[in-house]
Structure formats: C-alpha cells, structure tokens
Amino acid sequence: xxxxxxxxxxxxxxxxxxxxxxxxxxxxxxxxxxxxxxxxxxxxxxxxxxxxxxxxxxxxxxxxxxxxxxxxxxxxxxxxxxxxxxxxxxxxxxxxxxxxxxxxxxxxxxxxxxxxxxxxxxxxxxxxxxxxxxxxxxxxxxxxxxxxxxxxxxxxxxxxxxxxxxxxxxxxxxxxxxxxxxxxxxxxxxxxxxxxxxxxxxxxxxxxxxxxxxxxxxxxxxxxxxxxxxxxxxxxxxxxxxxxxxxxxxxxxxxxxxxxxxxxxxxxxxxx
Numbered sequence: 001x002x003x004x005x006x007x008x009x010x011x012x013x014x015x016x017x018x019x020x021x022x023x024x025x026x027x028x029x030x031x032x033x034x035x036x037x038x039x040x041x042x043x044x045x046x047x048x049x050x051x052x053x054x055x056x057x058x059x060x061x062x063x064x065x066x067x068x069x070x071x072x073x074x075x076x077x078x079x080x081x082x083x084x085x086x087x088x089x090x091x092x093x094x095x096x097x098x099x100x101x102x103x104x105x106x107x108x109x110x111x112x113x114x115x116x117x118x119x120x121x122x123x124x125x126x127x128x129x130x131x132x133x134x135x136x137x138x139x140x141x142x143x144x145x146x147x148x149x150x151x152x153x154x155x156x157x158x159x160x161x162x163x164x165x166x167x168x169x170x171x172x173x174x175x176x177x178x179x180x181x182x183x184x185x186x187x188x189x190x191x192x193x194x195x196x197x198x199x200x201x202x203x204x205x206x207x208x209x210x211x212x213x214x215x216x217x218x219x220x221x222x223x224x225x226x227x228x229x230x231x232x233x234x235x236x237x238x239x240x241x242x243x244x245x246x247x248x249x250x251x252x253x254x255x256x257x258x259x260x261x262x263x264x265x266x267x268x269x270x271x272x
Contacts, residue, residue, distance in 0.1 A: 017063035018145035024078035025049035027069035079210035158231035171201040174209030174227035180217020196255040
C-alpha cells in the first residue's frame with residue numbers, strides 16, 4: 001500500500017525552559033495523492049496559520065521548545081479529536097479531515113472527501129506522530145521542571161462569517177473556560193493582551209481552545225495550556241499572496257513575547 005506521505009509530520013526544537021509552543025496549523029504540505037484530488041482553492045491551502053514560525057522567531061531565544069506541523073490542516077487537523085467529535089456542538093466547524101474551506105467551498109473536485117480507511121491512514125501518518133511528540137515533550141519538561149506550560153499558537157482571518165459575526169478580536173485567549181490553565185495566570189495573560197496598543201483581546205470568547213488545549217491542559221497535574229487565536233491582519237496580509245508584514249508584526253510581537261514570558265515566570269516560581 002502506498003504511504004499517505006513520505007514527509008516528516010513535524011519540525012521540533014527542544015528548549016531548556018518549561019514551555020512548549022505548539023503550531024498545529026502552520027503546515028502547508030499536501031501529499032500529491034491528495035493534492036491531485038483538491039480544487040484549485042484547496043491546493044492553495046488558504047486556511048493555513050501562515051508565518052507563525054516567523055511571528056514567534058524569538059521563541060528559541062526564550063528557551064522554549066517549539067513543535068511545528070509540516071502538513072496542511074487539509075490533510076488532517078491536528079487540533080481536532082481523533083474521533084472527529086465537534087469541539088463546538090451546534091456551531092459550524094471544519095472536521096478532522098476537512099471537506100470544505102473556511103469560506104464553505106468544497107475542497108475536493110469530485111465532491112467526495114476521504115473515506116474512513118483513508119482518514120485512519122492520515123491519522124496514523126500525521127496526527128498520531130505529532131501528538132506522540134507533543135505528549136512526550138510535555139512529560140520531559142514536567143519531569144525536569146516539575147511543571148509544564150503549553151502555548152498553542154494559531155491565527156485566522158479577522159473576518160470569517162462562517163464562524164463568527166463581524167470582525168474577530170485580535171488576541172483570542174482560550175483556556176477551555178478555565179479548565180486548562182490556572183485562572184490567575186489566564187487573567188494576567190488577558191491583562192497583557194488588553195494592554196496591546198490598537199488591538200482588542202478576549203478570554204474564552206468564540207475560541208476557547210481546541211483539542212490540544214483541552215486535552216493537555218491539566219492544571220491540577222501541573223500542566224497548564226493556553227491557546228492564542230490571533231487575527232492575521234495583526235501581522236500579515238489576509239488575502240493572497242499572504243505576505244508577512246514585518247512592520248505590522250513588530251507592533252504585536254512584544255505583546256506575544258510578554259505573554260510567553262509571563263507563562264515562564266509562572267512556571268519558574270513553581271519549579272521544584
């Protein structure tokens with residue numbers, strides 16, 4: 001049987017401090033066997049969390065570990081439960097192996113997405129290795145430091161009518177309604193975000209955290225997880241060719257860095 005992909009499912013850098021930054025939607029690679037079946041829009045992978053590795057280019061200097069997906073979310077969505085359960089019951093969402101774009105356009109030229117066997121194969125090739133690495137790194141961090149902090153980094157167009165009305169707040173922090181992170185830390189992060197000049201912020205609004213935040217955030221066990229869903233207009237072009245805008249990004253990067261420094265300060269006060 002031909003493998004789903006021959007490319008590595010992630011790129012990983014191991015840091016020295018108790019913070020892991022996960023970028024599950026930063027990948028753009030689509031294996032040819034899948035790309036050949038996609039519509040022209042699907043092959044352009046519009047719904048990528050573009051340029052996060054550049055936006056977070058200070059992460060290594062902070063001493064954080066960084067886990068970045070290589071494959072497009074159109075192959076398999078690493079921030080969805082492996083059984084495909086909806087994270088937001090009653091609301092429009094894209095699936096574990098999406099069949100449509102954020103604009104509700106079909107991804108597959110023949111109108112048919114992958115069957116159950118193909119979904120399982122994609123999970124085996126891409127989803128599971130990413131989560132094995134994520135879980136192992138959190139365990140290593142906690143073993144070494146006595147606590148582990150997880151930052152799940154995302155971005156999205158500021159206007160996506162399918163998912164929310166009007167323009168999204170620029171900095172959307174999610175802690176699964178308080179279940180994935182210490183509440184005092186969450187409030188500190190929100191205060192930092194709200195202080196960002198010219199940017200709006202919210203905690204547990206439309207985006208409360210996806211599977212990664214909800215599954216790995218276990219404050220009682222010393223694992224604190226936060227998702228940041230950031231508007232792409234805060235650092236890049238939201239339409240093709242999706243260029244990174246350094247001067248725009250420079251206005252928000254200090255705020256993102258300050259939030260991560262707050263995560264580290266919280267952890268290092270509690271290291272054993």
